[in-house]
Amino acid sequence: MGNIESVQRINQAIDYIHKNLDKNLTAEQIADYCCFSRFYFSRMFRAVMSESVYSFIKRRKLENAAFLLRTKTNMSVTDIALRNGYSPSNFASTFKEHYGISATEYRKKNDMPPNDSYIAVVEHIRKMKEMQDYFGIIHRKIKIRKIEGMSLFYERFVGNYCDLPDFWEAFCKKVEKEQLINENTRFIGISYDNPLIIDENRCITDVCISVESVGGPNIHIIEEGYYACYEFHDKVINIAKAYNEMFSLWLPFCEYDLDHRLPLEIYHTVSDAGDRVHMDICIPIVKED
Structure with missing residues (x-):
């Protein structure tokens, strides 16, 4: 299979994963969706994405959970875990293993320093939060x-x-x-x-x-x-x-x-x-x- 077609199939798999983050996805399911054997699909996915399909699924689930922790402050950690296909207990241990802190601590540290190239963004948001009507300022835009x-x-x-x-x-x-x-x-x-x-x-x-x-x-x-x-x-x-x-x-x-x-x-x-x-x-x- 040519490289272009391989990338197209992997894109198809990525789209499928994004739409089903709440499910317990397996490599077999995704390979079937893309009409490949599990072995061939897994090898092709790693060649294109430089990580295994299981690693990609786990990472995307946890990144989506981290996004919800930051943006949906009224959603419980349990609901966020379930939305991303985890039981609450598995989510707690997996999240802490990936990010080094618990989901509750991660939510509290909303201004956690990212990579140096985005420090300016964190500082911008921090300064806006000091404004009296920061929600209204953004809402009007x-x-x-x-x-x-x-x-x-x-x-x-x-x-x-x-x-x-x-x-x-x-x-x-x-x-x-x-x-x-x-x-x-x-x-x-x-x-x-x-x-x-x-x-x-x-x-x-x-x-x-x-x-x-x-x-x-x-x-x-x-x-x-x-x-x-x-x-x-x-x-x-x-x-x-x-x-x-x-x-x-x-x-x-x-x-x-x-x-x-x-x-x-x-x-x-x-x-x-x-x-x-x-x-x-x-x-x-x-x-x-």
């Missing part, structure tokens, strides 16, 4: 919008977000050469990870364009739904600050909950120098019961 369904052709980036602009540039050249761009094309990013929570060199992002086709490999079908949209018009290096304003200062206290749909970055313009971008950061929401 956000509009609730209904976004129509669409099909997106994507290529997946795995690595440090600092390298993402070069990946975007190569992707745009490719789709332009293949004549996939027209006047109605929308450029959209899907970022799966918060580098304040996970290894900054393992962040996953899908760079996408809207297309008419609705099937085939490397296609996301985006469902129609409501999103909280934050208009961002600033330097690329400040995108992480905007995301964390939404997730750390707005989401825990608003009347909405995250939906299962994918978050979207809907691009409007990028500066010629590539250092500034105008886009909407849109996170999928539902009203809490």
